[in-house]
Amino acid sequence: MVVGESGLGKSTLINSLFLTDLYKDRKVPTGESLVEKTVTIEKKTIEIEERGVKLRLTVVDTPGFGDAVNCEEGWKTVERYVDEQFNKFFQDESGLNRKNIQDHRVHCCLYFVPPYGHGLRQMDVEFMRRLHRKVNIVPVIAKSDTLTKPEINKLKSNIMNDIETHKIKIYQFPECDSDEDEDFKQQDRELKASIPFAVIGSNCVIEVAGKKMRGRQYPWGIVEVENTAHCDFVKLRTMLISTHMQDMKEVTQDIHYENFRAQCISQMQQVALKERNKLKRESAANFDTVGDADRLLQQKDEEIRRMQEMLNQMQEKLKESGKEPAVSLALDPGKRDSVVNV
Ligand code: GDP
Numbered sequence: 001m002v003v004g005e006s007g008l009g010k011s012t013l014i015n016s017l018f019l020t021d022l023y024k025d026r027k028v029p030t031g032e033s034l035v036e037k038t039v040t041i042e043k044k045t046i047e048i049e050e051r052g053v054k055l056r057l058t059v060v061d062t063p064g065f066g067d068a069v070n071c072e073e074g075w076k077t078v079e080r081y082v083d084e085q086f087n088k089f090f091q092d093e094s095g096l097n098r099k100n101i102q103d104h105r106v107h108c109c110l111y112f113v114p115p116y117g118h119g120l121r122q123m124d125v126e127f128m129r130r131l132h133r134k135v136n137i138v139p140v141i142a143k144s145d146t147l148t149k150p151e152i153n154k155l156k157s158n159i160m161n162d163i164e165t166h167k168i169k170i171y172q173f174p175e176c177d178s179d180e181d182e183d184f185k186q187q188d189r190e191l192k193a194s195i196p197f198a199v200i201g202s203n204c205v206i207e208v209a210g211k212k213m214r215g216r217q218y219p220w221g222i223v224e225v226e227n228t229a230h231c232d233f234v235k236l237r238t239m240l241i242s243t244h245m246q247d248m249k250e251v252t253q254d255i256h257y258e259n260f261r262a263q264c265i266s267q268m269q270q271v272a273l274k275e276r277n278k279l280k281r282e283s284a285a286n287f288d289t290v291g292d293a294d295r296l297l298q299q300k301d302e303e304i305r306r307m308q309e310m311l312n313q314m315q316e317k318l319k320e321s322g323k324e325p326a327v328s329l330a331l332d333p334g335k336r337d338s339v340v341n342v
Pocket residue numbers: 004005006007008009010011012013142143144145146199200201202
């Protein structure tokens with residue numbers, strides 16, 4: 001996923017990274033539309049081949065992010081999208097056809113920081129804080145050819161300080177195994193020291209000393225996208241589609257998705273518990289109603305018994321006075337509405 005405001009060179013970088021032209025039919029937003037613009041999600045799938053391995057890669061763009069006058073809640077659309085993918089995976093995993101799940105979860109989020117500031121802006125901090133527990137955030141400094149080497153170093157260190165101050169957890173590169181060879185260890189150290197990657201993108205292929213390469217031609221010289229002395233593009237590319245792709249997928253599965261899953265399960269448990277409590281309360285209320293009805297019936301029986309006693313006494317008195325009753329009266333408490341047996 002690529003996130004950053006319009007014009008920071010996201011499309012150009014994606015095209016440079018995967019050597020495609022993914023944004024042929026793109027409509028660049030006008031100034032007027034930017035004011036009210038909301039963040040949208042655009043997905044594009046490409047097939048790339050890396051060292052003979054075919055990869056299906058989905059690039060998720062977030063046009064409109066950071067473009068509106070009020071971009072306080074720009075992160076919400078992105079968060080919703082990330083959650084939706086987790087949720088879809090959760091549903092698929094709980095279904096019957098678990099073997100053929102299509103994984104659309106976001107494994108990496110390239111967050112573009114503009115080169116013209118002094119570090120992270122409030123908007124950047126807010127985005128990262130809202131999403132760092134859901135997705136692997138890899139910050140990059142956009143259009144780094146606009147800065148000198150010392151300026152880049154200063155900006156990098158400011159960004160890392162901001163990340164630390166705000167307790168943001170960007171993607172943590174795994175520790176290198178102790179038995180790796182020294183070259184690999186050195187490469188790993190350099191990679192970690194380069195974060196946030198200062199990148200340059202270009203849609204143009206330029207010929208330099210008989211060699212064709214992606215670069216940006218200025219009146220004063222050429223910036224080569226794939227030259228490690230010019231920018232961190234190669235480091236980013238290698239890390240993304242080669243050295244750290246698997247780790248980012250594992251972190252997504254084992255940490256971010258597991259967090260989401262645990263939350264889902266605890267919410268489901270809470271709902272089930274509420275339902276059970278509700279049922280309990282209802283059955284207790286029903287039990288009370290039954291109790292009331294029983295009490296009424298008992299009272300009625302009691303009344304009938306008393307009436308029966310009175311009748312018996314009256315009959316006794318009539319017998320004593322020598323007058324035979326014309327009818328024998330009886331009340332049957334079993335049949336509560338039978339009053340007279342003739
Ligand atoms: P998006 O809106 O973030 O996708 O930005 P685009 O990729 O469309 O780039 C916006 C403008 O910036 C275009 O004119 C690009 O040619 C230019 N651009 C892209 N990448 C770079 C870069 O690395 N350095 C400089 N100086 N300009 C760039």
